[in-house]
Amino acid sequence: MAQHGSTQIGWFWVTLASVTVLAFAGLASGLWAPAVMMFDAPGVADLPQVWFFAIYSACGPLAAIAGLAAGWWRILRGERSRGVKWMILLPLIWLVGLLGLIGVLSTFCADDWSCGI
Numbered sequence: 001m002a003q004h005g006s007t008q009i010g011w012f013w014v015t016l017a018s019v020t021v022l023a024f025a026g027l028a029s030g031l032w033a034p035a036v037m038m039f040d041a042p043g044v045a046d047l048p049q050v051w052f053f054a055i056y057s058a059c060g061p062l063a064a065i066a067g068l069a070a071g072w073w074r075i076l077r078g079e080r081s082r083g084v085k086w087m088i089l090l091p092l093i094w095l096v097g098l099l100g101l102i103g104v105l106s107t108f109c110a111d112d113w114s115c116g117i
Contacts, residue, residue, distance in 0.1 A: 009081045017071070017084045021064050024091050028060025049109065053101060063094035 035054040039045045071087025074080075 009084060011080075014075060014080055014084055017087050018068065021068055021071075021087055021091055025061040025064035028064060028091075028094075031057045031060055049105065053105065056101060057098055060091070060094055060098070064091045067091045 035058040038050055038054050044050050067087045067090035070090060071083040071085075074083035074086055077083075
């Protein structure tokens with residue numbers, strides 16, 4: 001039983017965070033096919049921004065697995081609240097980075113992905 005004033009969270013939230021991050025990993029693995037299909041257009045494979053975007057977008061499941069590993073490492077050390085924070089934080093950082101990269105590429109590169117090259 002948690003003491004009064006304790007910052008530990010319950011096992012329900014730990015389980016819910018784990019299931020949510022696993023579902024995120026499954027959904028993020030759906031970006032593998034579009035990442036490979038980005039290279040279908042002629043001349044696109046020579047553009048470094050396409051390579052970076054394809055590799056980064058396909059790394060979502062790795063971010064989720066890293067989040068689960070870091071989170072459960074903290075949880076097994078007795079720090080449940082910090083474990084859940086790390087479990088959610090790493091995939092969230094990847095997602096914000098992906099959306100930011102899409103925003104930057106859409107703003108500066110328009111539809112041709114050449115970015116003025």
